[in-house]
Amino acid sequence: MVDNIKIEDLNRFNELGTLINPNFTKLFNLENILNSTYDYIIGYYDNNDLIAFLHITKSYETIDIVNIVTDSKYRNKGIASVLIDHLLTMFNDTKTIMLEVNEHNNPAINLYKKHNFVEMYRRKKYYGNDDALIMKRDV
Ligand SMILES: CC(C)(COP(=O)(O)OP(=O)(O)OC[C@H]1O[C@@H](n2cnc3c(N)ncnc32)[C@H](O)[C@@H]1OP(=O)(O)O)[C@@H](O)C(=O)NCCC(=O)NCCS
The missing domain is CATH 3.40.630.30 (Gcn5-related N-acetyltransferase (GNAT))
Known part of the structure:
Protein backbone atom coordinates (compact mmCIF):
# COMPACT_ATOMS: atom_id res chain seq x y z
CA MET A 1 0.00 0.00 0.00
CA LYS A 95 7.03 19.30 -16.34
CA THR A 96 10.42 17.94 -15.28
CA ILE A 97 11.80 15.41 -12.79
CA MET A 98 15.50 15.63 -11.96
CA LEU A 99 17.83 13.44 -9.90
CA GLU A 100 21.45 12.62 -9.34
CA VAL A 101 22.92 9.17 -8.90
CA ASN A 102 26.36 7.63 -8.42
CA GLU A 103 27.69 6.47 -11.79
CA HIS A 104 28.22 2.95 -10.37
CA ASN A 105 24.75 2.52 -8.82
CA ASN A 106 23.46 0.19 -11.53
CA PRO A 107 20.22 -0.90 -9.81
CA ALA A 108 19.19 2.76 -9.43
CA ILE A 109 20.38 3.78 -12.93
CA ASN A 110 18.43 0.88 -14.45
CA LEU A 111 15.37 1.82 -12.41
CA TYR A 112 15.53 5.41 -13.66
CA LYS A 113 16.17 4.40 -17.28
CA LYS A 114 13.21 2.04 -17.09
CA HIS A 115 11.13 5.08 -16.11
CA ASN A 116 12.39 7.14 -19.06
CA PHE A 117 15.00 9.25 -17.29
CA VAL A 118 17.93 10.21 -19.51
CA GLU A 119 21.43 11.29 -18.56
CA MET A 120 21.95 15.04 -18.96
CA TYR A 121 25.49 15.54 -17.71
CA ARG A 122 28.01 14.40 -15.09
CA ARG A 123 29.37 16.07 -11.98
CA LYS A 124 32.93 14.83 -11.97
CA LYS A 125 34.18 13.22 -8.72
CA TYR A 126 31.01 14.29 -6.93
CA TYR A 127 31.03 11.15 -4.77
CA GLY A 128 34.74 10.91 -3.85
CA ASN A 129 36.28 9.25 -6.90
CA ASP A 130 32.91 8.58 -8.51
CA ASP A 131 30.98 10.89 -10.79
CA ALA A 132 27.35 11.83 -10.26
CA LEU A 133 25.03 11.38 -13.22
CA ILE A 134 22.37 14.06 -13.48
CA MET A 135 19.29 12.50 -15.00
CA LYS A 136 16.08 14.11 -16.19
CA ARG A 137 12.64 13.07 -17.29
CA ASP A 138 10.28 15.38 -19.10
CA VAL A 139 6.72 14.64 -18.08
C1 LIG B 1 17.44 1.30 -6.48
C2 LIG B 1 16.36 0.64 -5.59
C3 LIG B 1 15.56 1.75 -4.92
C4 LIG B 1 15.43 -0.17 -6.50
O1 LIG B 1 14.35 -0.64 -5.70
P1 LIG B 1 13.48 -1.92 -6.06
O2 LIG B 1 12.20 -1.84 -5.29
O3 LIG B 1 14.30 -3.14 -5.90
O4 LIG B 1 13.22 -1.67 -7.62
P2 LIG B 1 12.16 -2.40 -8.57
O5 LIG B 1 11.97 -3.81 -8.12
O6 LIG B 1 10.98 -1.52 -8.72
O7 LIG B 1 13.00 -2.46 -9.93
C5 LIG B 1 12.66 -1.66 -11.02
C6 LIG B 1 13.80 -1.71 -12.04
O8 LIG B 1 15.01 -1.27 -11.45
C7 LIG B 1 16.11 -1.97 -12.02
N1 LIG B 1 16.77 -2.75 -10.95
C8 LIG B 1 16.33 -2.94 -9.69
N2 LIG B 1 17.22 -3.68 -8.99
C9 LIG B 1 18.23 -3.97 -9.84
C10 LIG B 1 19.45 -4.70 -9.70
N3 LIG B 1 19.82 -5.27 -8.54
N4 LIG B 1 20.29 -4.77 -10.77
C11 LIG B 1 19.96 -4.18 -11.95
N5 LIG B 1 18.80 -3.48 -12.14
C12 LIG B 1 17.95 -3.38 -11.10
C13 LIG B 1 15.52 -2.88 -13.09
O9 LIG B 1 15.50 -2.14 -14.29
C14 LIG B 1 14.11 -3.09 -12.56
O10 LIG B 1 13.22 -3.42 -13.58
P3 LIG B 1 12.95 -4.97 -13.96
O11 LIG B 1 12.54 -5.65 -12.68
O12 LIG B 1 11.89 -4.90 -14.97
O13 LIG B 1 14.28 -5.48 -14.46
C15 LIG B 1 16.96 -0.33 -4.55
O14 LIG B 1 17.91 -1.16 -5.19
C16 LIG B 1 17.62 0.37 -3.38
O15 LIG B 1 16.97 0.70 -2.40
N6 LIG B 1 18.94 0.61 -3.48
C17 LIG B 1 19.67 1.30 -2.39
C18 LIG B 1 19.31 2.74 -2.30
C19 LIG B 1 19.71 3.49 -3.56
O16 LIG B 1 20.77 3.30 -4.12
N7 LIG B 1 18.82 4.43 -3.99
C20 LIG B 1 19.03 5.24 -5.17
C21 LIG B 1 19.89 6.43 -4.92
S1 LIG B 1 19.23 7.53 -3.70
Missing part, protein backbone atom coordinates in the same frame (compact mmCIF):
# COMPACT_ATOMS: atom_id res chain seq x y z
CA VAL A 2 1.24 3.49 -0.87
CA ASP A 3 0.67 6.42 1.51
CA ASN A 4 2.32 9.62 2.73
CA ILE A 5 4.70 8.79 5.53
CA LYS A 6 4.02 9.91 9.08
CA ILE A 7 6.08 10.82 12.13
CA GLU A 8 5.22 7.37 13.57
CA ASP A 9 7.43 5.92 10.80
CA LEU A 10 10.50 7.74 12.13
CA ASN A 11 12.47 4.64 13.18
CA ARG A 12 11.89 2.75 9.95
CA PHE A 13 12.56 5.92 7.92
CA ASN A 14 15.94 6.25 9.63
CA GLU A 15 16.72 2.52 9.25
CA LEU A 16 15.96 2.60 5.53
CA GLY A 17 17.78 5.89 5.03
CA THR A 18 20.90 4.55 6.71
CA LEU A 19 21.05 1.94 3.92
CA ILE A 20 21.67 4.85 1.52
CA ASN A 21 24.01 6.91 3.68
CA PRO A 22 25.54 6.20 7.11
CA ASN A 23 25.07 9.89 7.98
CA PHE A 24 21.41 9.82 6.96
CA THR A 25 19.98 10.63 10.40
CA LYS A 26 22.21 13.72 10.67
CA LEU A 27 21.23 14.90 7.20
CA PHE A 28 17.50 14.20 7.16
CA ASN A 29 15.13 15.12 10.01
CA LEU A 30 11.71 13.60 9.37
CA GLU A 31 9.84 16.13 11.50
CA ASN A 32 11.39 19.06 9.59
CA ILE A 33 10.69 17.36 6.26
CA LEU A 34 7.05 16.74 7.16
CA ASN A 35 6.68 20.43 8.08
CA SER A 36 8.26 21.66 4.85
CA THR A 37 6.03 22.89 2.07
CA TYR A 38 8.48 21.69 -0.61
CA ASP A 39 9.06 18.12 0.53
CA TYR A 40 6.92 15.03 0.07
CA ILE A 41 7.70 11.48 1.13
CA ILE A 42 5.68 8.60 -0.25
CA GLY A 43 5.93 5.37 1.69
CA TYR A 44 5.29 1.80 0.62
CA TYR A 45 3.81 -0.26 3.45
CA ASP A 46 3.59 -3.98 4.05
CA ASN A 47 1.08 -4.54 6.86
CA ASN A 48 1.70 -1.03 8.24
CA ASP A 49 5.47 -1.55 8.16
CA LEU A 50 7.34 1.02 6.05
CA ILE A 51 9.46 -0.99 3.59
CA ALA A 52 10.34 1.66 1.00
CA PHE A 53 10.09 5.39 0.52
CA LEU A 54 10.52 8.04 -2.14
CA HIS A 55 11.47 11.54 -0.96
CA ILE A 56 11.05 14.40 -3.41
CA THR A 57 11.09 18.16 -3.36
CA LYS A 58 8.83 20.16 -5.61
CA SER A 59 9.45 23.69 -6.77
CA TYR A 60 6.94 25.05 -9.28
CA GLU A 61 6.95 22.63 -12.22
CA THR A 62 10.12 20.77 -11.27
CA ILE A 63 10.45 17.77 -8.99
CA ASP A 64 13.79 16.63 -7.60
CA ILE A 65 14.16 13.07 -6.37
CA VAL A 66 16.10 13.36 -3.11
CA ASN A 67 16.14 9.69 -2.07
CA ILE A 68 14.52 6.43 -3.01
CA VAL A 69 15.16 3.25 -1.09
CA THR A 70 13.62 -0.19 -0.74
CA ASP A 71 14.37 -2.46 2.23
CA SER A 72 16.99 -5.02 1.08
CA LYS A 73 14.60 -7.94 1.76
CA TYR A 74 11.96 -6.52 -0.59
CA ARG A 75 14.05 -5.48 -3.60
CA ASN A 76 13.39 -6.56 -7.19
CA LYS A 77 9.67 -6.87 -6.57
CA GLY A 78 8.69 -3.69 -8.40
CA ILE A 79 8.20 -1.55 -5.27
CA ALA A 80 10.40 1.38 -6.32
CA SER A 81 8.60 1.36 -9.67
CA VAL A 82 5.24 1.59 -7.89
CA LEU A 83 6.51 4.64 -5.97
CA ILE A 84 7.73 6.39 -9.13
CA ASP A 85 4.48 5.60 -10.96
CA HIS A 86 2.55 6.98 -7.97
CA LEU A 87 4.63 10.17 -8.01
CA LEU A 88 3.56 10.79 -11.58
CA THR A 89 -0.09 10.78 -10.47
CA MET A 90 0.41 13.24 -7.58
CA PHE A 91 0.81 16.58 -9.38
CA ASN A 92 -0.71 17.64 -12.66
CA ASP A 93 1.59 20.62 -13.25
CA THR A 94 4.91 18.75 -13.24
